[in-house]
Amino acid sequence: xxxxxxxxxxxxxxxAVYLLLRTHTFPVILGLSLLGYAVNVFLFAxxxxxxxxxxxxxxxxxxxxxxxxxxxxxxxIVIGFGMTAFLVVLALRALGALGGDRVDEGEEx
Amino acid sequence: MTAHxxxxxxxxxxxxxxxxxxxxxxxxxxxxxxxxxxxxxxxxLLLLNTVLAAGSLSYAIGAWAGPFGIEYRVxxxxxxxxxxxxxVGAVVLPFAYKSVRHEIPAERIGLFYTCFxxxxxxxxxxxxxxxxxxxxxFLEISSLSSYTLISLGRDRRALTAAxxxxxMGTIGATFxxxxxxxxxxxxxxxxxxxxxxxxxxxxxxxxxxxxxxFLTVGVSLKLALFPLHLWLPNAYTYAxxxxxxxxxxxxxxxxxxxxxxxxxxxxxxxxxxxxxxxGQILSMLAVVAMLVASTVALFQDDIKRMLAYSSVAxxxxxxxGISLASVTGLTAGIIHLFNHALMKGALFLAMGCLFxxxxxxxxxxxxxIARRMPWTMAAFLLGGLxxxxxxLTTGFVSxxxxxxxxxxxxxxxxxxxxLFSSLLAVAYVWRVVEIAYFRPARRVSLRVAxxxxxxxxxxxxxxxxxxxxxxxxxxTSALARRAAETFLGIGT
Numbered sequence: 001x002x003x004x005x006x007x008x009x010x011x012x013x014x015x016a017v018y019l020l021l022r023t024h025t026f027p028v029i030l031g032l033s034l035l036g037y038a039v040n041v042f043l044f045a046x047x048x049x050x051x052x053x054x055x056x057x058x059x060x061x062x063x064x065x066x067x068x069x070x071x072x073x074x075x076x077i078v079i080g081f082g083m084t085a086f087l088v089v090l091a092l093r094a095l096g097a098l099g100g101d102r103v104d105e106g107e108e109x
Numbered sequence: 110m111t112a113h114x115x116x117x118x119x120x121x122x123x124x125x126x127x128x129x130x131x132x133x134x135x136x137x138x139x140x141x142x143x144x145x146x147x148x149x150x151x152x153x154l155l156l157l158n159t160v161l162a163a164g165s166l167s168y169a170i171g172a173w174a175g176p177f178g179i180e181y182r183v184x185x186x187x188x189x190x191x192x193x194x195x196x197v198g199a200v201v202l203p204f205a206y207k208s209v210r211h212e213i214p215a216e217r218i219g220l221f222y223t224c225f226x227x228x229x230x231x232x233x234x235x236x237x238x239x240x241x242x243x244x245x246x247f248l249e250i251s252s253l254s255s256y257t258l259i260s261l262g263r264d265r266r267a268l269t270a271a272x273x274x275x276x277m278g279t280i281g282a283t284f285x286x287x288x289x290x291x292x293x294x295x296x297x298x299x300x301x302x303x304x305x306x307x308x309x310x311x312x313x314x315x316x317x318x319x320x321x322x323f324l325t326v327g328v329s330l331k332l333a334l335f336p337l338h339l340w341l342p343n344a345y346t347y348a349x350x351x352x353x354x355x356x357x358x359x360x361x362x363x364x365x366x367x368x369x370x371x372x373x374x375x376x377x378x379x380x381x382x383x384x385x386x387x388g389q390i391l392s393m394l395a396v397v398a399m400l401v402a403s404t405v406a407l408f409q410d411d412i413k414r415m416l417a418y419s420s421v422a423x424x425x426x427x428x429x430g431i432s433l434a435s436v437t438g439l440t441a442g443i444i445h446l447f448n449h450a451l452m453k454g455a456l457f458l459a460m461g462c463l464f465x466x467x468x469x470x471x472x473x474x475x476x477x478i479a480r481r482m483p484w485t486m487a488a489f490l491l492g493g494l495x496x497x498x499x500x501l502t503t504g505f506v507s508x509x510x511x512x513x514x515x516x517x518x519x520x521x522x523x524x525x526x527x528l529f530s531s532l533l534a535v536a537y538v539w540r541v542v543e544i545a546y547f548r549p550a551r552r553v554s555l556r557v558a559x560x561x562x563x564x565x566x567x568x569x570x571x572x573x574x575x576x577x578x579x580x581x582x583x584x585t586s587a588l589a590r591r592a593a594e595t596f597l598g599i600g601t
Contacts, residue, residue, distance in 0.1 A: 020280070025272065032279055039283050043290040069293070072242055076286060079249045086253065087275055090260055094268035103273065106266040107343075 005045050012038035025091040025101045029084065036080040044073045114156045115168040115181050118191060119234045121148055126226040135218035139206050142222040146198045149229065153188075153195035160188040167239070175239070176300035182239030186443065186592035190236045190366045193450050197358040198229050200454065204567040205351040208461045212263045212349045221261055225355070227254035232363045241289045241375070242299045244367065248285065248331070251363070252278045255356055259348040270343035277330060277340040284327030291320035292375075304375050312380050321385055324371050332364035334391075334428055335398030338421045345417035350461030353413060357420055358454035362446050365427055369443075372431070373596035382434045391432035396526055398425030403533035407540070412470045413460050415537055416453065419496065422530060423449045426511060429523070433514050439593035440586065441510035447585055448495075448503035451578065455492040455571035459485050462560035462568060472541065477550030481557045486545050488568045493538035495575045498531050502579040506586070 012034055019031025047069035054064060091101065098105040125145040132138045160166055165184040169175060183191070205225075213221055231251025238244050256278070260271035293299055295316050296307040311317055326337075333341040341361075345353045372381040382388045399422050406418035427449065430442030460470050462485040467474050479486040495502035508527060515524040559565070578585050 020276070028276055032276060035280070035283055039287055039290075042287065046290055046294045066297075068299075069290070072290070072293075075242075075246060079246070079253075082253060083249070083275070083279055086256065087272070090256075090268060090272050090275065093260075094265075094272060097265040097268055103269070103276075105269050107269065 001049050002045070005041065005049060009038050009042050009045075012041070023102050023104075025094070025103055028103055029087050029091060032087065033080070033084050036076070036084075040073045040076055040080070043069050043076065111155070111159055113168070114152060114159060115166055115183055115237055116170065118149065118152050118156060118195075118237055119181075119230060121145060121152065122226045122230040122233065126223050126230065129226055130219060130223045132219060135210065135215060136206075138219045138222040139202075139209070142226060143202045145226060146195070146202045146229065149233070150195040150199040153192045156183065157188040157192050160185060176298050176303035179243050180239040180300055180302075181237045182302065183237050184592075184595050185588060186366070186369065186595060187236045189443070189447070189588050189592055190363065191233055193362060193447055194229070194232045194236065194359045197355060197450055197454050198225075200567045200570055201351055201355045201358075201458070204354070204458055204461065204564050207561055207564055208351045208465055209349060211465050213261055217261060221258065221349075224254040224257045224261075225352075227251075228258060228355075232359055235363050236366055239301045240299050241292065241301055241304065244370075245282065245286055245289055248367075249282055251360070252282060252331075255352075255360060258352040258356070259344050261352070262347040262349050264347045266343070267347035270340075270347040274340040274344040277337075281327045281330030281337075284323045284330065286327075288320045288322075288324035288327060291316050291323065295320070301370065301375050305377060308375065309377060309380070312376075312384065318385065321371075321376055321381070321387075325368070325387060328364055328368045328371065332361045332368060332428075333421055333424055335394055335402060335421060335425060338398070338402070338424075341421060342414050342417040345420065345457075346411055346414040350457065350464050353417075354454050354457035354461060357416070357457050358450040361420065361424055362450055365424070365431070365442070365446055368428075369431065369439075369596060373598075378434055378597055388432050388434055391428050392523070395425040395427075395429035395432060396523060398422060399429070399530040400526065400533070403530045403537070407533060407537045409537075410472045412463075412472060412475070412541055413457070415541075416456055416460065419534065419537065420449075420453055422534075423453070423496075425530075426507065426527070429527075430511050430514060433518050433520075434597075435514060435517060436590065436593050436597060436599065437510060437517050438514035439596060440589045441507060441514045443592050444510055444585055444589040445507035447589070448507045448575075448578065451503055451571055451575050452492050452495040455488060455568055455575060456496065458564070458568040458571060459489040459492060462488075462564050465560055465564065466557045472544055474551070475541065475545045476548040477545070478557070479546040480550060482559050484565050485560050485568070486542075488565070488572050489545070490538075490542055491572050492575065493534075493542065495579065497534045497538060500579075501576060503575050503585075504579070506579055506582050510586075 016031045016035035019027045047066035050065045095101050129138050129141055160183055168181040170179045228251050231247045234247030235244055256271050256275045260268055295311050330337045402418045402421035406415045409415035427442045427445050430438045463470050495504040498504035498508040512524045512527055
């Protein structure tokens with residue numbers, strides 16, 4: 001399972017980097033969310049991947065997943081959600097005010 | 110009361126932010142925010158006083174003792190940075206009233222002050238927390254509110270600037286999160302003091318080295334270290350004037366503090382500077398930042414953008430001091446942290462005065478403006494002198510320490526380059542002074558009057574501080590040295 005998850009994280013990060021390097025706002029927003037997902041899955045996996053185990057503690061079981069990374073990821077998801085929401089609104093406002101959706105809209109180059 | 114000073118530092122602005130949102134009318138919101146910011150400053154002064162007497166202060170949130178609960182911890186360095194943030198906030202707010210009314214639509218002013226308070230909360234929280242993940246949360250609070258503040262700028266390009274800053278800032282924060290996650294993976298703790306103990310036995314692993322690299326890059330993005338500074342010029346140029354002044358004086362400084370905290374407290378100076386080549390890399394980037402950013406500043410026609418590039422150069426000075434990892438170097442870095450907050454705060458406030466009257470800070474619109482707005486331009490001139498590092502100003506004190514630290518380390522070339530980059534500062538400040546003082550006024554600007562006293566007084570308070578701390582350096586240099594010694598683990 002570890003190998004699968006790490007490949008998944010790698011693919012997500014690579015796609016995120018590709019999308020972040022685009023010139024239009026929408027792919028960049030997607031890229032940023034994807035990067036957030038990749039990091040969240042990474043942190044989540046660091047608490048050990050295990051099926052059918054107790055949520056916090058269980059007698060007789062030595063190897064339990066660490067609940068703290070899950071709590072951290074939950075916080076990070078909430079923050080990421082807020083960021084994405086604001087980013088979408090910002091991009092829409094920029095589209096309305098500047099008439100374009102390039103990430104450097106309005107700058108004389 | 111003293112027992113709770115530490116938590117009050119964060120709780121006061123945090124609880125005030127939603128209250129501010131409920132207030133009707135821009136005047137009420139402003140008066141409320143002003144009161145809060147002064148309360149925060151008073152609290153910061155009390156905190157510094159307590160810390161100077163006690164050495165350090167710790168607070169367990171909800172009485173859950175560390176390392177399991179979230180611990181807030183303040184030593185001399187953090188109390189000093191808290192004081193910088195709180196006093197800049199308290200000085201900028203009186204200024205903000207007219208400036209914000211001029212630049213932001215009336216229906217958004219309440220929201221503006223709410224975001225301002227949240228930003229203050231985040232910045233103070235970063236500094237007082239002793240928990241690595243809590244630091245990330247506060248970082249995101251301060252970042253999200255500063256993106257909002259920047260996007261409120263009157264120029265439509267503020268939206269693009271905020272977008273760029275948000276993308277870069279979030280990437281930086283993601284890096285920091287990965288770094289914190291990797292540290293947790295190796296140690297099973299998030300408490301900084303606990304991390305410091307548990308990291309050294311496992312320091313020679315790839316995971317810890319990766320964590321260090323992620324944190325360094327992430328924080329460098331936040332503090333706009335060359336070449337990760339690209340978000341900064343646009344953000345400072347298009348933000349509302351009061352926001353430019355506040356963020357230029359505090360946001361990058363707090364990020365530098367985070368870097369210091371991770372390098373010296375969490376990873377320890379042996380690991381950061383001997384096992385990892387970060388000293389060489391940072392000092393190289395810092396020198397390039399000083400030279401390149403100062404040169405770029407020379408060719409900017411928008412004065413706010415010029416000052417923004419100058420900020421990148423000044424961050425270079427701070428990082429250079431830190432990268433030497435000696436007591437003198439670190440003292441130079443920390444003292445410049447304070448001094449740069451004073452001079453950039455003053456200069457951006459002067460820009461706000463100009464913007465209020467002229468509606469622009471383009472160099473062409475400033476022709477002969479010194480005759481119309483003598484106090485504003487005098488403030489700019491004196492602030493500029495401090496930026497250059499003329500004796501009797503704070504800028505001189507910083508450069509004195511910095512050159513001394515470079516020479517102590519036998520880096521003659523670096524010392525010469527510091528002086529050379531000061532010459533570049535002379536050139537870009539002079540360019541503005543020449544146009545403002547010696548060119549005939551344009552017809553449009555003949556009707557322009559001096560900025561109102563409520564805006565001039567805060568500007569001049571900061572200018573006064575520039576000279577006060579330039580002449581009487583005992584307080585700042587003692588604090589900076591003590592903070593440096595704490596970071597390096599020497600002395601008390």
